[in-house]
Amino acid sequence: DQQVKQNSPSLSVQEGRISILNCDYTNSMFDYFLWYKKYPAEGPTFLISISSIKDKNEDGRFTVFLNKSAKHLSLHIVPSQPGDSAVYFCAASEAAGNKLTFGGGTRVLVKP
Amino acid sequence: KAGVTQTPRYLIKTRGQQVTLSCSPISGHRSVSWYQQTPGQGLQFLFEYFSETQRNKGNFPGRFSGRQFSNSRSEMNVSTLELGDSALYLCASNQGTVANYGYTFGSGTRLTVV
Numbered sequence: 314d315q316q317v318k319q320n321s322p323s324l325s326v327q328e329g330r331i332s333i334l335n336c337d338y339t340n341s342m343f344d345y346f347l348w349y350k351k352y353p354a355e356g357p358t359f360l361i362s363i364s365s366i367k368d369k370n371e372d373g374r375f376t377v378f379l380n381k382s383a384k385h386l387s388l389h390i391v392p393s394q395p396g397d398s399a400v401y402f403c404a405a406s407e408a409a410g411n412k413l414t415f416g417g418g419t420r421v422l423v424k425p
Numbered sequence: 426k427a428g429v430t431q432t433p434r435y436l437i438k439t440r441g442q443q444v445t446l447s448c449s450p451i452s453g454h455r456s457v458s459w460y461q462q463t464p465g466q467g468l469q470f471l472f473e474y475f476s477e478t479q480r481n482k483g484n485f486p487g488r489f490s491g492r493q494f495s496n497s498r499s500e501m502n503v504s505t506l507e508l509g510d511s512a513l514y515l516c517a518s519n520q521g522t523v524a525n526y527g528y529t530f531g532s533g534t535r536l537t538v539v
Contacts, residue, residue, distance in 0.1 A: 347527055356429070356515050356530030357468075402468065412458065412481045413528065415468035 316340045317405050319416035327424055332390040334419050336403035339384065343405035347413065348377060348388045351400045360401075361388070393423045427452065429531035431516050437537045443504040446534045450497050450518030456480075457499040458528060459491060462513040471514075474499055475521050506538045 318337045326332045334348075344365040349357035363370040363377045363386070370377050376389045390397055400420050404413040430449040438444050450457050458481075459471040470483040474493035491501045497518075503510055513535050517528035 349530075354532070354535075356517070356532050359527045359529065362527055404468075412470045412473055412483070413460075413468075414470065415460075417467045 314339075315417075316343075317403060317414050317416040319401075319403060319419050321419050322417070323420040323422070325422045325424065326393050328395055329392045332388075332393045332397065332421055332423070334388040334390075334401050334403070334421070336386045336388075336416050337384060338386075338405050340405070340407075340414070341384070342407045343414075344408065345406045345411075346377070346379060346386050347404045347406075348375070349402045349404060349415075350397075351402060351418070357402060390421075393421075395423050395425050397421060398423045429516055429518050429529050431514075431531035431534050433534060434532065435535045435537075437539060438506050440506055440508060440538055442506050443502065444506060444536060446501045446503075446514055446516075446536070448499045448501070448516030448518075448531060450499070450516075451529055454518035454520050454529075455497055456519040456521030456528075457493055457497060458517045458519070459499070459501050460515040460517065460530075461485075462515060462533070463511075468515070471501070503536075508538050511536060511538045 347362040348360040351357040361372050361375045379386045400418045402418045403416045432447045456475045458473040462468045473481040477493045488504045493499045513533045515533045517530045519528045
């Protein structure tokens with residue numbers, strides 16, 4: 314039972330354009346959502362998070378949108394840079410600091 | 426400040442053996458979690474320790490165990506290794522308070538079982 318799903322395993326985007334990564338969840342008890350970026354042979358790096366009481370959170374080039382009624386969140390990266398090429402995971406937790414349930418990841422390739 | 430440190434980085438073990446992995450959290454972080462990453466199953470939660478007590482546990486067999494010491498360092502043990510235990514094992518630390526969110530991950534230990 315996959316409670317967090319990233320339906321697009323890969324995404325290719327031109328440098329300077331917008332990257333949009335999507336994530337769906339089924340557990341209505343999730344109230345905290347996070348995005349992580351991962352390079353090969355490294356641990357995931359925290360990017361941005363959002364609480365269920367908000368619908369948008371912005372940090373520099375990264376913006377996360379949450380649609381709680383649709384149980385859907387998305388990560389926008391604007392503008393995309395070649396260094397953004399990595400695997401991106403969305404994760405959810407039922408309480409801040411609790412265990413994280415991860416999606417399967419989306420591999421992003423930003424072409425120069 | 427120093428990040429989350431995991432040792433060793435790489436490990437090769439034989440089926441049936443046991444293995445112990447180590448994790449030193451960020452100074453001041455009291456919560457340590459362990460995750461397993463495999464190509465087929467993605468990132469899966471193993472367990473979380475807070476103040477030397479297991480606070481959360483994932484759906485892994487009893488061969489997977491862990492502990493946390495008074496200095497918050499944590500170890501994970503896998504007994505009777507199986508080929509399917511080959512994975513990247515990630516440790517993550519967090520201050521463990523409700524107001525805090527997100528975990529800082531280490532670089533992982535790549536375990537290969539042959």
